[in-house]
Amino acid sequence: MKTLLIDDERLARNELRRLLAKRSDITIVGEAANADEARVRIAELGPELLFLDIQMPGDDGFALLESLESPLPQVIFTTAYDEFAVKAFEFNALDYLMKPVDPVRLTAALDKLQRQPEHSSGAPAPAERPSRLAPDDKVFVREGERCWFVELKSIRLMESEGNYTRVHFGDVQPQLFRSLNAMEERLDPRSFFRANRRQIINLAWIDRIEPWFSGGLLVYLKGGLKVELSRRQAQAFREQMSL
Amino acid sequence: MDSVSANSVPVAEIGLRQQAKERLYVICQMGGWGFWFVLGVVISLLFSKSEDHRDPVSVVTVVMVMPTLGLLLTHYTRPLISRWGWKQLGWRLLVPRVLASSGVLSFLWSLLQYGIIYGVMRMPWTAKVSPLVVFTLTWIQGTTLFVGWFCVYFFYHLFDRYNRSEIERLWLASSVKEAELRALKSQINPHFIFNSLNSLRALIDENPDRARQAVTQLANILRYSLQSGQLETVPFEDELQTVNDYLALEQVRHEERLRVRLEIGPGTLGLPIPPMLLQTLVENAVKYGIAPRPDGGEIAITARCEHDELHLQVTNPGSLAAGGGSTGVGLRNAAERLRLLFGARATLDLREDPPGRVIAEVLVPFDQESEAAVRDSAGPGSLHDSGGKVGRTEEKAALYA
Secondary structure: OEEEEEOOOHHHHHHHHHHHOOOOOOEEEEEEOOHHHHHHHHHHHOOOEEEEEOOOOOOOHHHHHHHOOOOOOEEEEEEOOOHHHHHHHOOOOOEEEEOOOOHHHHHHHHHHOOOOOHHHOOOOOOOOOOOOOOOOOEEEEEEOOEEEEEEHHHEEEEEEEOOEEEEEEOOEOOEEOOOHHHHHHHOOOOOEEEOOOOEEEEHHHEEEEEEOHHHOEEEEEOOOOEEEEOHHHHHHHHHHHHO | OOOOOOOOOOHHHHHHHHHHHHHHHHHHHHHHHHHHHHHHHHHHHHHOOHHHOOOHHHHHHHHHHHHHHHHHHHHHHHHHHHHOOHHHOOHHHHHHHHHHHHHHHHHHHHHHHHHHHHHHOOOOOOOOOOHHHHHHHHHHHHHHHHHHHHHHHHHHHHHHHHHHHHHHHHHHHHHHHHHHHHHHHHHOOHHHHHHHHHHHHHHHHHOHHHHHHHHHHHHHHHHHHHHHHHOOOEEHHHHHHHHHHHHHHHHHHHHHHEEEEEEEOOOOOOOEEOOOHHHHHHHHHHHHHHOOOOOOEEEEEEEEEEOOEEEEEEEEEOOOOOOOOOOOHHHHHHHHHHHHHHOOOOEEEEEEOOOOEEEEEEEEEOOHHHHHHHHHHOOOOOOOOOOOHHHHHHHHHHHHO
């Protein structure tokens, strides 16, 4: 597994390197001392796994993740002592290690990593990276003190808010650091449908559909959200659904 | 600018206290003299002889003259008590002053009273004894009255002062407790401890000598932060020693990103400062000045002794506007503790000068006695082993410089 170490302290990176040396399944392809360096290395090397320090000069670990294009590499956070971060992790399956790293915990974290499905193994280099995201792909969202690695298939609705997109999943609706148009380009049209200028719905979450004014449609999503489709969009929707 | 001045904290509180005091003063004056007036009316009505044929209006007027004069005289005496500093006097000095001024006040009081009643109002003289005897008796009576007034006044201030010093004492005690707690919990930033331990793990392979040294330094810092919480002040030297250890460990972590410059003036090492004061400033400097900067920067610590004051300055790159999530709680606590320990002359000030450079400056006044006291107490029971202390720290300072 191609792995990139991101930490502002040289000694901390060395320590991780030493701990990981025993693992034959981990190949360390590079190191980065801050978010800017990390972005360059990730684009260059296409790592499948990041060891990511949260507190770094400049952008912190969360900000780095927010700025990365999906699909994201798998991530194991490392932190020295960070109530904020630990709180953030309580809400999702993100794994994190406390520094100094306990070798037993490290092994557990590595064993827990999802093995990449065969067909997509070998990290996709940026050029050949699939332009469309799969339902299992995750996006990283953060709001205030909470953050999530959320699978696209669990997102019911995306709403445009200027340069941001509000994503509805579970019982939360945090903002994503992307415009709705940018998201639409990456989404699979077989799973997601542009209902109107402001909203994209996940077809898998449709509960029922009712006719609406002047040839439009009203779509009820599971979980109680309602979305209006204009006549033109309703037409497109019917065509897609009838296939 | 997020300036924290040590003596600026409870301005609103002082205002409220002053208002409450004024209200109490008015109530006491009105109540006391009003009671005297009512008593006077009752007595003169009960004991007036029927053959006097005095009309009630003039009875009330005559009776009113006495408390009104008393009220006015004491009211104008009050600012003089403050101006002459009587509130600060001991009772040996206070008693003769109170007796003398009561006599003077009473003389004036009697004089004005008779002047008004017999001179202005032209009441008939009905007494069977000579005016001189009556005047003397009135004078003596008035003197006891004013002594009573002074007693109430000074008793109030005595209790007030006692309460206030009690409150100050509790404040100090609680802030020391809080400092202890902070030392245990977060005064030494846990982030720093765990990051240091992490670097240390890597260092064990890479540079065993430096690793051994780092263990000692970390132990020193932990011991100091745990033990110094119980002390009100420590010699500057002890604090500086800890700061040196702390910076050495931060240099292990940040390597060439952290540069340190020390300028320790002569005569500063023995001066008393609150424990963890410099450490808090230096930790802030690393947290907001070095850690967020990919290229790091320089932290400068200067200490000099000037006009019976210890000047400490910690300088780091950065700007106050950026803040970086600082709550300023650490600095405000430090400022409050300084004020309680050293009074209003001690200040803690944070400013940006020139833009891009943040200076934290502390001024701690000292007098020769307290300096000597701290020197004594710092002797054998000092927090650090004291073999050639001064020499060692200055040597170290030279190394950093």
